[in-house]
């Protein structure tokens with residue numbers, strides 16, 4: 202079982218239990234957590250404390266803590282926005298989830314889009330001028346339970362699929378926006394992330410929409426949109442895209458990565474691989490899906506992935522070297538070292554159950570393998586979200602192989618929904634953004650805005666956006682462009 206997708210009873214000390222919003226002040230020892238007990242369930246609470254700028258260099262207010270759901274404990278790091286909001290307005294909020302399965306969202310925070318980024322030595326952070334909290338308040342959550350600083354009580358099982366993870370994250374958001382930071386109660390909320398979050402986010406979105414509808418008297422989670430970066434939404438589409446990514450110049454390379462010999466073998470194997478994947482979607486039997494995974498692995502994927510790893514090929518950017526195993530980017534090791542320092546543990550008041558900080562949880566990954574979560578397509582959840590008037594942005598760094606643009610083009614075109622014909626009738630058009638003070642073409646886009654509900658004029662936005670010169674991690678590779686993209690998405694502005 203090789204890593205695939207890096208894309209890839211707590212000791213309650215002297216804590217005050219409160220049920221209304223109280224000022225969260227001070228930082229320091231364990232006793233400074235404030236606890237918010239859920240009004241919905243006696244089993245749910247959030248313990249939270251304020252952080253000063255020592256660990257993460259940013260001028261905005263920041264808070265860390267855990268959501269406790271019986272035996273599961275979810276770590277979060279929350280930042281206020283640098284953008285001013287009017288007193289009368291609800292404040293926008295973005296949730297970021299890193300993929301994996303098993304990847305800590307601290308990776309997204311300290312390596313890509315957080316208010317601060319890991320420094321060159323792994324012993325501190327630097328302010329990020331392109332942090333996504335320029336636009337919106339931001340929360341990073343380590344999930345599923347067992348990932349990063351999140352944990353389960355001893356002897357308890359880990360969540361094993363995207364739907365179990367989604368149920369927990371929904372409870373988290375519900376408590377967070379209704380009781381801890383009610384300035385977010387009216388949203389708008391965007392849930393975003395990359396890689397395996399292409400599984401997490403559709404499942405979470407669908408859970409939010411259905412729970413909002415099923416329990417009208419409970420606090421609603423104000424979901425407005427889902428933004429998926431280089432997402433693992435439809436596994437077979439990702440595999441299909443290997444040929445185009447490696448055997449053509451379409452990703453934006455001068456010459457294809459693979460020679461004709463390899464491309465010919467891959468092309469020969471692709472139809473059968475896709476056929477098997479289709480059977481797996483329709484009959485999600487672990488044996489059938491394992492057979493599909495093996496055939497696609499041996500016949501297509503491993504020609505590249507088998508040569509990836511430290512000193513070899515990089516699955517997240519076909520033009521970049523791979524410096525460390527699994528994640529490829531040296532920064533991931535640095536941020537892992539940083540969060541694992543005893544000074545970081547002290548500032549975050551990490552409980553004794555968490556022994557060390559590891560950027561990727563193998564145990565969670567293994568649990569997801571067991572349930573075949575990696576083999577399924579999340580198309581039904583995407584269709585449900587669109588039908589429920591949730592806007593969806595699919596954005597893609599073009600140099601990525603792990604969750605490639607060619608595959609995303611395929612599944613977005615094949616997606617059956619009211620906007621499909623209009624979407625496929627459009628050609629991709631270039632979009633421009635300012636880079637190094639010059640306006641240049643930064644990628645391609647198309648989007649449709651479709652009335653989804655009879656008698657309701659609200660239009661639902663479905664946009665597909667590509668970013669040139671970027672691998673899997675768009676905010677890391679093209680930070681300026683990524684922030685502009687977020688700005689346009691959150692403000693309803695076109696990419697034209």
Ligand SMILES: *[C@@H]1O[C@H](CO)[C@@H](O)[C@H](O)[C@H]1NC(C)=O
Pocket residue numbers: 322324325
């Ligand atoms: C981080 O490491 C660098 C290089 O070793 C050193 O110069 C710097 O003082 C260190 N910073 C902190 C905060 O320890």
Ligand SMILES: *[C@@H]1O[C@H](CO)[C@@H](O)[C@H](O)[C@H]1NC(C)=O
Pocket residue numbers: 460461462463
């Ligand atoms: C094609 O590429 C593979 C892997 O790099 C190499 O082993 C093989 O010799 C190449 N074939 C030709 C005809 O260049």
Ligand SMILES: *[C@@H]1O[C@H](CO)[C@@H](O)[C@H](O)[C@H]1NC(C)=O
Pocket residue numbers: 228229253254255547548549
């Ligand atoms: C920040 O908080 C830490 C404890 O987490 C404390 O040791 C440090 O003195 C604080 N720094 C400032 C500038 O307040």
Ligand SMILES: *[C@@H]1O[C@H](CO)[C@@H](O)[C@H](O)[C@H]1NC(C)=O
Pocket residue numbers: 537538541557558559
């Ligand atoms: C974290 O730090 C501890 C203690 O210094 C060390 O034993 C452990 O190997 C470190 N873990 C990682 C993932 O670096």
